[in-house]
Amino acid sequence: MMRRFWQIVLVFGVLLTACTPKASQQQKVRIAVLPVIDALPIYVAQQEGYFKEQGVEVEIVPVLSAPERDQLMQSGQVDSILTEVVVNMIYNKETPQIKTVRFLRTTTVTTPMFRILASKDSGINTVADLAGVPIAISEGTVIEYMTDRVLEKAGMAPTDIAKVAVPKISDRMAFLDSGQVQAAVMPDPLASLSIKNGARVIIDDTSYPEVSHSVLAFRIETLNQQGEAVRKVLAGVEQAVTAINGDKTRWNGLLAELKLVPEPLLKDYVLPDYPLASVPSEEQFADAMQWAREKGLIQKDLQYADCVDASFLP
Incomplete structure (x- = not known):
């Protein structure tokens, strides 16, 4: 009789465990x-x-x-x-x-996320100098969106904005530092390293932080x-x-x-x-x-x- 009682208790416990949400388990x-x-x-x-x-x-x-x-x-x-x-x-x-x-x-107005940089030997010093120059970006992302909006806000005609797709950030930095591209959009802090290596800041997104x-x-x-x-x-x-x-x-x-x-x-x-x-x-x-x-x-x-x-x- 006692054995039967404990069998019932065991079965009930198993059923209760199976039906109770496992709140303690991490998702x-x-x-x-x-x-x-x-x-x-x-x-x-x-x-x-x-x-x-x-x-x-x-x-x-x-x-x-x-x-x-x-x-x-x-x-x-x-x-x-x-x-x-x-x-x-x-x-x-x-x-x-x-x-x-x-x-x-x-x-923010004081801290950029992205900078448009020119390679050290490109001869590019101003936004106007970027007209028609392919800028290395990641296509279809906030980087391309920021590039268009910031340059347009700075007075560049949309038809003068040229871009080339370089998806990997490391490749973009290497191409810029070596002069394989004349300009590139880089996120900070890699932008700061490129500047340390001789690249020049042409403009950054603090001029239009919303984008x-x-x-x-x-x-x-x-x-x-x-x-x-x-x-x-x-x-x-x-x-x-x-x-x-x-x-x-x-x-x-x-x-x-x-x-x-x-x-x-x-x-x-x-x-x-x-x-x-x-x-x-x-x-x-x-x-x-x-x-x-x-x-x-x-x-x-x-x-x-x-x-x-x-x-x-x-």
């Missing part, structure tokens, strides 16, 4: 990131245990170029990418696939199925941003290890202020969409709510 989220300092909050959240503290497991997947990143996203190998709104629109041009959920970095940014975007499928995990990821990123902004000298070892800041710059390089929880505005979205339509990257107007979602922010 896993995979994020593809480019080798840029915009990714630092994600790495800091991983290193400092903020993701673990929030109860989410994050796998960081490093990529060398935007095409490599997009291939991983399109094949479903990652849940999230470090990207920008223009790329978000390209993903969603037929049907919504991804949504921007947070800024990772933004330009430059990076964001964290998630697959809509992940947002629908793992919404709580996404909230935990963003809570961890917020902790990291607060920690970075509070002590910018603390992360030199991590920056060196990840090669996010070139070694010759580490001693004197000052990290930018990272934005607190926020997303692109409807006005920023509308301008980027207009540019994307002009370039033929999308064929119809897209809805802000289909591409940007602030509801997961802490």
Whole structure:
């Protein structure tokens, strides 16, 4: 009789375990990131245990170029990418696939994200000198968008803006430093290293800070199925941003290890202020969409709510 009782208790316990949500289990989220300092909050959240503290497991997947990143996203190998709104629109041009959920970095009036540089022997010294000169960029990204908008704002006619596609940041820098291209758009801090090597700043995005940014975007499928995990990821990123902004000298070892800041710059390089929880505005979205339509990257107007979602922010 007692044996039968314990058999019933055991079966009941198994059934109860099978039917109870496994709240203690961590959900896993995979994020593809480019080798840029915009990714630092994600790495800091991983290193400092903020993701673990929030109860989410994050796998960081490093990529060398935007095409490599997009291939991983399109094949479903990652849940999230470090990207920008223009790329978000390209993903969603037929049907919504991804949504921007947070800024990772933004330009300010004092801190540029991107600089248009001329090679040291190019003879290019002003914006006017860039007319007709192919500028090395990453096509169909915020870099191309920023290039057009900043040069137009500086008075250059759109027909005078020439560009050449060099997707990999490392290749762009090598071509600029060697003079294989006369001009290139480089993100900081690699832009600072090119300047140290002799390149000249022609113009940067501080003249039009609204156009430059990076964001964290998630697959809509992940947002629908793992919404709580996404909230935990963003809570961890917020902790990291607060920690970075509070002590910018603390992360030199991590920056060196990840090669996010070139070694010759580490001693004197000052990290930018990272934005607190926020997303692109409807006005920023509308301008980027207009540019994307002009370039033929999308064929119809897209809805802000289909591409940007602030509801997961802490």
